[in-house]
Amino acid sequence: MPVFCCLFLDFSHLLPALDGDAKTMNFLQEVVDIMLAYIVESFDRSTKVIDFHYPNELLQRNNWELSDEPETLDDILISCRATLKYAIKTAHPRYFNQLSTGLDMVGLAADWLTSTANTNMFTYEVAPVFVLLEYVTLKKMREIIGWQEGRGDGIFSPGGAISNMYAMLLARYKMFPEVKEKGMSSAPRLVAFTSEHSHFSIKKGAAALGIGTESVICIKADERGKMIPSDLERRIIEAKQKGYVPFFVSATAGTTVYGAFDPLMAIADICKKHDIWMHVDGAWGGSLLMSRKHRWKLNGVERANSMTWNPHKMMAVPLQCSALLVREEVRLSASCNQMQACYLFQQDKQYDLSYDTGDKALQCGRHVDIFKLWLMWRAKVLRALCLVCVLRERTLMLSAGHVSLQPQHTNVCFWYLPPGVRYLEDKVEKMKRLHKVAPVIKARMMEYGTTMVSYQPQGDKVNFFRMVISNPAATFEDIDFLIEEIERLGQDL
Amino acid sequence: MPVFCCLFLDFSHLLPALDGDAKTMNFLQEVVDIMLAYIVESFDRSTKVIDFHYPNELLQRNNWELSDEPETLDDILISCRATLKYAIKTAHPRYFNQLSTGLDMVGLAADWLTSTANTNMFTYEVAPVFVLLEYVTLKKMREIIGWQEGRGDGIFSPGGAISNMYAMLLARYKMFPEVKEKGMSSAPRLVAFTSEHSHFSIKKGAAALGIGTESVICIKADERGKMIPSDLERRIIEAKQKGYVPFFVSATAGTTVYGAFDPLMAIADICKKHDIWMHVDGAWGGSLLMSRKHRWKLNGVERANSMTWNPHKMMAVPLQCSALLVREEVRLSASCNQMQACYLFQQDKQYDLSYDTGDKALQCGRHVDIFKLWLMWRAKVLRALCLVCVLRERTLMLSAGHVSLQPQHTNVCFWYLPPGVRYLEDKVEKMKRLHKVAPVIKARMMEYGTTMVSYQPQGDKVNFFRMVISNPAATFEDIDFLIEEIERLGQDL
Numbered sequence: 001m002p003v004f005c006c007l008f009l010d011f012s013h014l015l016p017a018l019d020g021d022a023k024t025m026n027f028l029q030e031v032v033d034i035m036l037a038y039i040v041e042s043f044d045r046s047t048k049v050i051d052f053h054y055p056n057e058l059l060q061r062n063n064w065e066l067s068d069e070p071e072t073l074d075d076i077l078i079s080c081r082a083t084l085k086y087a088i089k090t091a092h093p094r095y096f097n098q099l100s101t102g103l104d105m106v107g108l109a110a111d112w113l114t115s116t117a118n119t120n121m122f123t124y125e126v127a128p129v130f131v132l133l134e135y136v137t138l139k140k141m142r143e144i145i146g147w148q149e150g151r152g153d154g155i156f157s158p159g160g161a162i163s164n165m166y167a168m169l170l171a172r173y174k175m176f177p178e179v180k181e182k183g184m185s186s187a188p189r190l191v192a193f194t195s196e197h198s199h200f201s202i203k204k205g206a207a208a209l210g211i212g213t214e215s216v217i218c219i220k221a222d223e224r225g226k227m228i229p230s231d232l233e234r235r236i237i238e239a240k241q242k243g244y245v246p247f248f249v250s251a252t253a254g255t256t257v258y259g260a261f262d263p264l265m266a267i268a269d270i271c272k273k274h275d276i277w278m279h280v281d282g283a284w285g286g287s288l289l290m291s292r293k294h295r296w297k298l299n300g301v302e303r304a305n306s307m308t309w310n311p312h313k314m315m316a317v318p319l320q321c322s323a324l325l326v327r328e329e330v331r332l333s334a335s336c337n338q339m340q341a342c343y344l345f346q347q348d349k350q351y352d353l354s355y356d357t358g359d360k361a362l363q364c365g366r367h368v369d370i371f372k373l374w375l376m377w378r379a380k381v382l383r384a385l386c387l388v389c390v391l392r393e394r395t396l397m398l399s400a401g402h403v404s405l406q407p408q409h410t411n412v413c414f415w416y417l418p419p420g421v422r423y424l425e426d427k428v429e430k431m432k433r434l435h436k437v438a439p440v441i442k443a444r445m446m447e448y449g450t451t452m453v454s455y456q457p458q459g460d461k462v463n464f465f466r467m468v469i470s471n472p473a474a475t476f477e478d479i480d481f482l483i484e485e486i487e488r489l490g491q492d493l
Numbered sequence: 494m495p496v497f498c499c500l501f502l503d504f505s506h507l508l509p510a511l512d513g514d515a516k517t518m519n520f521l522q523e524v525v526d527i528m529l530a531y532i533v534e535s536f537d538r539s540t541k542v543i544d545f546h547y548p549n550e551l552l553q554r555n556n557w558e559l560s561d562e563p564e565t566l567d568d569i570l571i572s573c574r575a576t577l578k579y580a581i582k583t584a585h586p587r588y589f590n591q592l593s594t595g596l597d598m599v600g601l602a603a604d605w606l607t608s609t610a611n612t613n614m615f616t617y618e619v620a621p622v623f624v625l626l627e628y629v630t631l632k633k634m635r636e637i638i639g640w641q642e643g644r645g646d647g648i649f650s651p652g653g654a655i656s657n658m659y660a661m662l663l664a665r666y667k668m669f670p671e672v673k674e675k676g677m678s679s680a681p682r683l684v685a686f687t688s689e690h691s692h693f694s695i696k697k698g699a700a701a702l703g704i705g706t707e708s709v710i711c712i713k714a715d716e717r718g719k720m721i722p723s724d725l726e727r728r729i730i731e732a733k734q735k736g737y738v739p740f741f742v743s744a745t746a747g748t749t750v751y752g753a754f755d756p757l758m759a760i761a762d763i764c765k766k767h768d769i770w771m772h773v774d775g776a777w778g779g780s781l782l783m784s785r786k787h788r789w790k791l792n793g794v795e796r797a798n799s800m801t802w803n804p805h806k807m808m809a810v811p812l813q814c815s816a817l818l819v820r821e822e823v824r825l826s827a828s829c830n831q832m833q834a835c836y837l838f839q840q841d842k843q844y845d846l847s848y849d850t851g852d853k854a855l856q857c858g859r860h861v862d863i864f865k866l867w868l869m870w871r872a873k874v875l876r877a878l879c880l881v882c883v884l885r886e887r888t889l890m891l892s893a894g895h896v897s898l899q900p901q902h903t904n905v906c907f908w909y910l911p912p913g914v915r916y917l918e919d920k921v922e923k924m925k926r927l928h929k930v931a932p933v934i935k936a937r938m939m940e941y942g943t944t945m946v947s948y949q950p951q952g953d954k955v956n957f958f959r960m961v962i963s964n965p966a967a968t969f970e971d972i973d974f975l976i977e978e979i980e981r982l983g984q985d986l
Contacts, residue, residue, distance in 0.1 A: 076872050097619060466836065
């Protein structure tokens with residue numbers, strides 16, 4: 001029998017304790033009841049999106065410390081309630097703050113089940129079902145991209161930034177495989193290209209991989225945030241003239257702020273001409289491939305060498321779920337990262353070793369992110385969801401106080417001009433004051449807890465709101481509510 | 494018990510559908526009931542650890558495909574049952590296959606709650622409680638390591654391999670910060686050192702970061718798997734003489750196969766003398782810091798610059814939960830990876846921006862891994878667990894058929910010599926045949942589904958079993974069972 005040293009603790013009465021079944025069921029059921037109440041509340045518009053407190057205040061509102069005294073299971077339930085009380089309700093119909101919003105019930109059930117199965121993706125041996133589901137799902141995703149018979153490879157990674165980094169690693173490995181053993185000093189100076197509106201993870205990846213952020217050349221985007229192909233080609237030629245080696249172009253399908261789609265077909269032509277790995281960062285916009293009506297925005301993606309696609313964004317799969325899809329054969333991505341650790345990837349196993357996919361990963365242990373996507377897909381939550389979201393596009397009515405950029409996706413970017421700013425004639429002063437409007441309104445919004453939306457500057461544009469619709473619970477009325485709330489909170493500015 | 498008839502119901506009847514509350518509660522409760530039954534079964538020794546099928550067979554035993562027809566919620570429940578039917582029961586008392594085993598009920602509850610909160614770690618704004626809990630917990634972990642007042646920094650990352658990669662990144666950044674912008678060509682040839690028994694992620698990290706696997710110098714280990722400090726110093730001096738720059742030593746606290754602890758104090762002396770970043774990969778053995786009786790094995794860790802510590806291994810926190818702890822001030826790790834994306838890390842927010850920890854990460858979105866650790870810690874599952882595990886050390890009785898290496902941790906490595914091999918006199922032939930014993934027994938073990946244990950070769954040693962005890966459900970009887978099962982399955986070999 002297990003001899004637990006803390007004899008009087010409640011947790012020791014739970015499984016695997018003898019006769020722990022009933023106590024365990026009761027305890028877990030209590031937790032489930034807390035969660036079910038929270039879920040119902042999250043969708044209730046009469047509740048707050050957030051019960052916001054500044055960090056020092058929140059630290060004092062509850063005992064969050066790790067003391068030496070053990071807690072009883074009752075205390076544990078109190079901690080669960082407190083944690084949810086101060087959490088953001090990301091499922092709330094008026095939560096528009098991030099690209100990932102909403103809470104899908106099938107996805108949630110699948111994530112609970114994943115936790116219960118508590119295993120690791122490294123080998124078929126320890127995750128037989130999940131490995132097969134990755135295989136089935138990645139193949140389906142590649143078919144949807146348009147790669148012949150769904151051939152190629154792929155991996156689920158911990159987020160879009162890591163998926164993009166994988167793509168860069170693969171591109172480098174394909175051109176200079178010796179870098180794996182000999183490091184970057186064995187290669188000439190490599191340069192990558194991406195638009196000035198692309199996600200920061202391209203630079204972050206280049207920094208980590210020893211390529212350096214200065215070797216990521218930012219290509220100009222047009223007024224709507226789309227990469228300008230002629231500028232791409234100009235900068236590629238320029239780089240070659242300097243003796244650098246262009247190895248990677250990352251086009252974006254759905255930029256973070258504007259929701260812009262780079263012209264993939266033109267970019268594919270340039271990549272082909274100059275023999276450069278073409279990656280499509282579709283972390284945000286990739287899900288439009290599921291929509292018959294909108295997939296044209298990604299025309300040309302079938303010519304890419306790799307694509308990042310995050311079902312945890314527009315497809316509302318619970319966090320996190322990001323896939324890197326690769327057109328090349330399996331051999332490339334396997335050998336790029338593999339180290340063949342003999343304690344894990346034994347070559348004398350009795351089953352087909354191609355299912356031991358873990359050695360392709362940068363990680364050793366890898367969280368099971370597939371089941372929630374697979375189960376939602378089976379329920380056909382996904383296709384419906386994509387359509388719903390896209391239908392809501394361009395629903396933002398522009399009133400006198402709002403000036404909007406032209407939307408291409410479900411991002412709607414706009415300024416709110418409060419009365420005190422609206423009629424200012426000095427343009428410099430006007431922009432200076434407008435820049436301060438969004439942060440103040442956002443802070444007030446959080447204090448009231450009524451809704452949440454993001455803001456940022458972009459290039460020479462001062463702070464503007466970025467409304468994103470990816471929450472399947474949001475309705476037209478919720479969008480109206482956001483606009484009215486911004487006006488209410490900003491009218492004195 | 495909930496009576497639920499979901500015939501004809503599909504996901505569109507669930508929340509956020511109007512009047513979706515009751516249907517949602519019923520659906521989720523059905524899923525919970527499936528999970529509760531699975532949990533109880535997992536701890537029942539009369540059930541199989543795995544209902545194993547070879548990949549092609551498993552593909553055919555159920556419909557795993559993603560068709561165009563949507564499923565009803567009844568179908569979804571069937572899929573949930575099928576997935577659990579063919580899953581490995583990692584909580585089973587006779588599952589010894591990996592370093593991460595067992596299923597803690599408080600941890601599981603916390604992981605369910607994390608899924609329900611469904612948020613992202615990048616900013617305080619969207620994860621106020623979880624950001625604070627990371628802050629509180631990382632500080633406590635640094636105090637336990639022995640860093641003054643718990644000062645320093647840290648991050649939870651998607652696994653030990655990524656934590657080790659972070660450490661290498663930080664070490665490089667500290668010595669040559671210009672690599673971030675200019676790439677590896679701006680630095681001299683950097684070399685890292687780690688023992689030949691260390692985890693493969695050190696080489697994997699070096700490959701990815703553009704350092705190259707050939708620049709990871711493998712230091713000899715003694716017969717018990719501990720790094721030999723004199724060999725480390727010799728190789729450092731040799732590297733310097735060649736004009737290379739030693740920048741990183743990764744000592745291991747609990748090697749993957751033997752469970753060996755490198756002599757940290759002696760290694761710290763050498764790192765100090767040569768001014769090299771000292772990292773301790775305590776992914777597996779780090780949790781012994783929680784044990785008054787066993788923490789001496791990590792003496793010297795307080796002199797390290799960084800440490801990897803995976804609570805998802807020995808502390809049995811659900812997958813995944815890995816921390817990198819850093820002794821240096823916060824500024825270093827912030828600036829190493831930060832890109833200051835202005836759509837996310839707005840500098841004009843109204844709260845203390847030091848809580849927006851996301852820009853330290855290689856990832857953009859980051860999964861919430863903290864809550865399960867924090868909640869288990871509050872319940873004091875952890876300290877008890879560590880002690881229990883360690884008490885079980887060296888419990889493996891050696892019978893005539895087993896030859897064991899001397900254990901230092903809860904890894905017990907041993908050969909089983911079947912009668913047909915035991916008395917062979919030709920040593921070469923004996924080793925050749927012994928090498929094939931473990932794979933065959935393992936394959937049979939999986940087909941019977943009665944228990945699971947890992948095996949591998951190491952250096953010049955032929956395949957041996959690695960028994961690891963980290964499952965709090967395992968008892969002495971389960972260990973006996975494993976031994977008897979190995980004998981039963983291997984007696985004809």
